[in-house]
């Protein structure tokens with residue numbers, strides 16, 4: 327429906343694109359979301375960084391725009407001192423590749439370890455990372471009760487700041503909630519930043535939507551999220567295995583679950599959630615060939631092709647979330663609409679080409695709002711993180727672990743409503 331409105335108003339949009347009102351919103355957005363300007367400053371304190379996991383999220387992949395190492399190495403006064411990965415050859419290759427680049431000096435002396443215990447035991451004080459970026463398969467971290475998956479707990483006790491990739495775990499939501507409390511306690515005691523990479527909170531479209539909600543000053547009443555993923559380039563069997571990845575909502579649409587929590591400033595009501603799905607028995611024509619994708623995954627563990635959920639928030643608002651694994655090509659097709667008394671906010675394509683349209687109270691016009699796209703969302707997230715590590719100022723840390731634990735729980739509640747058993751604490755084979 328909104329798509330029709332958008333098409334109908336596109337001619338008018340061209341006329342109205344630059345309005346005083348639009349500029350006032352953009353200015354409002356930048357006032358509310360200051361950045362540390364770490365990119366500009368050459369006088370910042372040195373931060374030693376380590377990676378746990380040398381895979382795609384931290385070092386790049388053809389699946390998407392993420393690559394934490396290239397963004398981080400562009401920031402001033404960082405030094406990479408450790409990469410941990412059981413695939414030591416991969417870790418060495420990452421160091422070698424980066425050592426030859428423009429920022430190669432920042433990788434000089436970077437050590438590799440097969441696990442984080444070894445890193446903690448063997449690094450000397452001058453090489454011990456101040457902060458760790460965790461990007462590992464979900465079932466290997468985020469536990470409090472199982473020592474072999476208690477990576478965050480151990481690293482926090484060792485005094486390390488962390489930026490952790492979602493999904494933050496595959497353990498029962500109650501246990502992850504307890505882990506969140508423990509991490510919060512340790513973080514308070516040792517002045518640590520323990521944050522999670524729900525990077526859409528730094529996306530210019532989400533930032534602007536949040537600023538618009540504040541400016542309009544009316545409660546959002548209905549959220550409609552559509553997260554359509556391209557599947558033909560996902561060649562990791564574990565991704566296609568609900569027992570290892572959590573499935574499409576916990577692994578992926580969790581970003582929209584988080585965005586809805588963030589924008590509604592409310593929590594999902596578990597007992598309101600209803601969901602239906604199209605299961606893995608639907609064949610996908612462009613499935614990556616064996617040995618990638620789901621060919622070796624047990625049929626009953628394979629992920630849904632489509633999931634639709636309906637839910638209420640604790641503040642009375644309602645929402646729906648549609649996730650599909652149906653697109654070809656490489657660009658996700660993602661949209662999030664917000665409706666309230668007299669207004670609509672339409673967030674378009676936050677991953678590739680973010681845009682926001684607003685229809686204000688007492689108006690028939692849907693107008694595009696100019697966005698500040700100076701930094702990308704990952705870069706901005708890391709700016710906030712490094713600034714917080716250096717100064718302790720968390721004002722631009724938008725998702726600490728305990729907050730992410732609530733997104734994790736809501737993502738599981740939807741998954742459970744769609745017919746998958748919740749994580750039972752057992753380890754996948």
Ligand SMILES: NC(=O)c1ccc[n+]([C@@H]2O[C@H](COP(=O)([O-])OP(=O)(O)OC[C@H]3O[C@@H](n4cnc5c(N)ncnc54)[C@H](O)[C@@H]3O)[C@@H](O)[C@H]2O)c1
Nearest residue numbers: 378379380381382383392410411413461462464491492493
């Ligand atoms: N926020 C985003 O935009 C985004 C994008 C991509 C991936 N992710 C998330 O990042 C996480 C990692 O994804 P990926 O694509 O990098 O996966 P990947 O499979 O490419 O890489 C994971 C790496 O972790 C290593 N590993 C396994 N066990 C380990 C251990 N105990 N200690 C250290 N390393 C270990 C593996 O050998 C592998 O190299 C996933 O949870 C994924 O959902 C987030």
